[in-house]
Structures are given as structure tokens and as C-alpha cells.
Amino acid sequence: MTAVEVWWAKIGDVRWELIAELDEAERGRLAAYARQEDKDRFLLGCAVTRRVLGIHLMIPPSDVRLDRKCEDCGRPHGKVKVEGMQLSVSHSGDLIGVAFHPTAPVGLDVEKVDLGIDANSLAVVSLAESETKELTKYEPADRARAFTTYWTRKEAVVKATGDGMRTDLRRLVVSPPDQPAALLEWPGYDGRVQLDDLEIGSDYAASLAILSPDPVTVNSIDAAPLLKQTG
Numbered sequence: 206m207t208a209v210e211v212w213w214a215k216i217g218d219v220r221w222e223l224i225a226e227l228d229e230a231e232r233g234r235l236a237a238y239a240r241q242e243d244k245d246r247f248l249l250g251c252a253v254t255r256r257v258l259g260i261h262l263m264i265p266p267s268d269v270r271l272d273r274k275c276e277d278c279g280r281p282h283g284k285v286k287v288e289g290m291q292l293s294v295s296h297s298g299d300l301i302g303v304a305f306h307p308t309a310p311v312g313l314d315v316e317k318v319d320l321g322i323d324a325n326s327l328a329v330v331s332l333a334e335s336e337t338k339e340l341t342k343y344e345p346a347d348r349a350r351a352f353t354t355y356w357t358r359k360e361a362v363v364k365a366t367g368d369g370m371r372t373d374l375r376r377l378v379v380s381p382p383d384q385p386a387a388l389l390e391w392p393g394y395d396g397r398v399q400l401d402d403l404e405i406g407s408d409y410a411a412s413l414a415i416l417s418p419d420p421v422t423v424n425s426i427d428a429a430p431l432l433k434q435t436g
């Protein structure tokens with residue numbers, strides 16, 4: 206696999222037999238979610254991760270050893286680490302995506318566009334001045350989508366590096382929503398980032414960051430057939 210593979214599942218792909226493939230920590234997290242849709246999204250993220258890695262490692266999904274240790278608190282809700290593969294999980298609305306590459310760290314972020322968000326207030330805490338100025342050019346009706354594009358581009362980058370929400374997103378500047386995705390500025394970070402927006406339907410924004418000096422191809426794959434397989 207020299208391309209990044211992004212495997213996509215829909216919440217309707219869930220099958221409760223998949224729980225058998227989870228480890229104890231994952232079952233604990235699954236049980237702790239109050240809402241059924243959160244349980245479904247989490248279960249699908251685990252199942253796609255385990256089944257794809259199972260194929261690559263040629264072992265059953267339940268034998269895949271995942272390190273989910275959070276670098277802040279030690280609990281099992283951090284970026285997923287596994288020997289021999291870089292990956293990133295994201296879920297929102299009806300969609301669950303998992304990106305894989307053998308060597309380059311990847312960061313995937315998908316967000317369902319919520320037309321009810323207060324984009325102007327969110328911009329204060331997450332956008333640079335230049336980005337906020339750009340956002341005001343959008344009609345109020347289009348602002349939620351434009352903000353969400355800024356957001357997934359930034360999140361993809363900080364998920365690839367593993368920094369996550371510890372980052373001050375106002376200092377990480379990305380290209381305007383109507384231009385191809387790119388990281389423009391992030392003082393202190395000197396690595397190369399390939400940033401792409403992924404087309405996954407008009408209700409969603411999704412971005413993928415790949416920490417690679419060379420261009421990498423991105424393939425999107427429907428995970429539904431993989432999740433249907435029994436035993």
C-alpha cells in the first residue's frame with residue numbers, strides 16, 4: 206500500500222456481532238457512550254480499523270493489538286497506534302472514516318455541516334485574523350460550510366501530528382475554503398504536509414493530512430463489504 210487508503214463506513218453498516226472483535230478497553234468505552242449513535246460510530250471505527258489491519262497483518266481482527274493511550278492522561282482514547290501502519294479515525298453524523306498508510310503519519314477529519322453553528326463565534330477561538338476576514342466574505346447562509354472546511358483542514362493537520370486539540374488553531378493557517386487545501390503557516394512546525402479535501406457528499410466536509418515530503422495518492426474505499434463478512 207503506497208497510497209493512503211481511506212475506508213468509509215455508514216452508520217447503517219453497524220452489526221452488533223462486531224463487538225466480539227473489540228478488546229476490553231474498547232468495550233469499556235463502547236459501554237460508556239449514552240447515545241446509541243455514538244456507540245454505533247465508535248464500534249464502526251474500531252471494526253474498520255481492526256478488519257483492515259487484520260487483512261494487512263494476516264491475523265484475525267480481534268488479535269490486532271492497538272495502542273490507544275492518550276498522551277495527556279493515559280486513558281485509551283488517544284490517537285491509535287499500531288506497529289507497521291499509520292492511521293487516523295474520524296466520525297461525524299452518519300459517516301465513519303479510517304485512513305491508513307504504511308509509513309506516513311495521517312490525519313483524517315470529517316464533520317457533518319451544521320447549518321445552526323455560530324460560525325462568527327467559533328472563528329474567534331479557532332481562526333487566524335486573515336481567515337476570519339475571509340469568512341466574512343461569505344453570505345451568512347454559506348458561512349457554516351466555509352467555517353467547517355477551515356475546521357476539517359486544521360483538525361486533519363493536528364490529528365496527523367497527534368497534537369489534537371492541544372493546539373492553538375488560530376496559529377495554524379490554512380488556505381481559504383474556495384481554494385485547494387493547503388497548510389500555509391504553523392510557526393514551530395517545519396515538516397511537509399500534503400492536505401486534501403475529500404468529496405463525501407454535500408452535507409459533509411472532510412480533509413486528510415499526510416505528513417510526507419513526496420506526493421501521495423489517496424484512494425477512498427467503501428468498507429461495507431468488509432464489514433458484512435462473517436467469521
Ligand SMILES: CC(C)(COP(=O)(O)OP(=O)(O)OC[C@H]1O[C@@H](n2cnc3c(N)ncnc32)[C@H](O)[C@@H]1OP(=O)(O)O)[C@@H](O)C(=O)NCCC(=O)NCCS
Nearest residue numbers: 250277278282283284285294295296314364367368369370
Ligand atoms: C482528536 C480530536 C481532535 C478529535 O476530535 P473530534 O473531531 O471530536 O472527533 P473525530 O471523530 O474526528 O476523531 C476522533 C478520533 O481521533 C483519534 N484521536 C484521539 N486523540 C487524538 C490525537 N491527539 N491526535 C490524533 N488523533 C486522535 C481517536 O482515534 C478518535 O477516535 P475514537 O473516538 O474512535 O477513539 C480531539 O478529540 C482531541 O484533540 N482530543 C485530545 C484532547 C482531549 O480532549 N483529550 C481528552 C482528555 S485527556
Ligand SMILES: [Zn+2]
Nearest residue numbers: 275277278279
Ligand atoms: Zn486523555
